[in-house]
């Protein structure tokens with residue numbers, strides 16, 4: 199009798215894994231991992247918007263990066279790209295996509311692989327993701343947010359209110375995050391939000407670029423601590439030359455957030471990863487490889 203039950207249990211497990219596409223579910227790791235996904239190359243356009251001159255810069259191109267944190271207690275997607283997966287033609291090679299924003303402004307992003315396919319290569323489906331957090335609400339960070347509507351959304355109240363305002367500000371693409379309206383949501387009311395309760399993954403308030411902008415701190419065992427900086431900076435030259443974009447919601451707040459984060463970086467010895475820094479991002483290993 200026992201043997202029959204065991205055999206049936208094995209059959210059920212086999213059926214379950216077949217119904218999930220036959221893909222092996224990744225096991226929770228013993229310590230935090232950080233995956234970097236390539237979500238394209240964004241053309242910088244007119245860099246005077248960043249108070250920079252072309253001749254001051256290594257490149258005007260920006261990387262678009264998305265991240266997955268895998269913690270023993272769950273998973274977190276950080277930022278969701280600039281081009282929705284549904285628009286990307288698989289197997290077509292790198293293609294240049296034109297993004298038209300609600301105010302008719304255009305942006306150009308060259309990309310090749312969907313976020314979902316990169317997530318799958320790392321062993322995860324959107325349904326496996328516990329939490330979604332966005333550094334902020336601009337279009338180049340929200341493209342695939344709807345894919346994670348079943349996850350718990352970690353967001354600052356002022357950011358969420360603006361996203362669902364009757365008339366959202368420029369640089370937002372509401373169609374890409376509309377499904378989050380009904381997501382299970384944690385509205386963060388503290389400057390620091392400790393995602394898994396053990397201090398290894400912390401969302402830190404860094405307002406200015408947008409009112410509810412945040413950065414991601416991850417304490418990695420081998421790599422050491424890392425701050426993934428959202429758009430606190432776009433270009434490394436903003437940091438080196440102390441320039442603040444003209445389109446930040448509150449420039450003085452940006453300056454204060456940058457100064458405060460510098461103190462934190464010094465205290466923790468954390469590396470600063472500027473998400474749009476094309477040359478720095480190119481050097482990072484990409485999923486399915488990961489930092490731990």
Ligand SMILES: [Zn+2]
Pocket residue numbers: 336338339429474
């Ligand atoms: Zn951005």
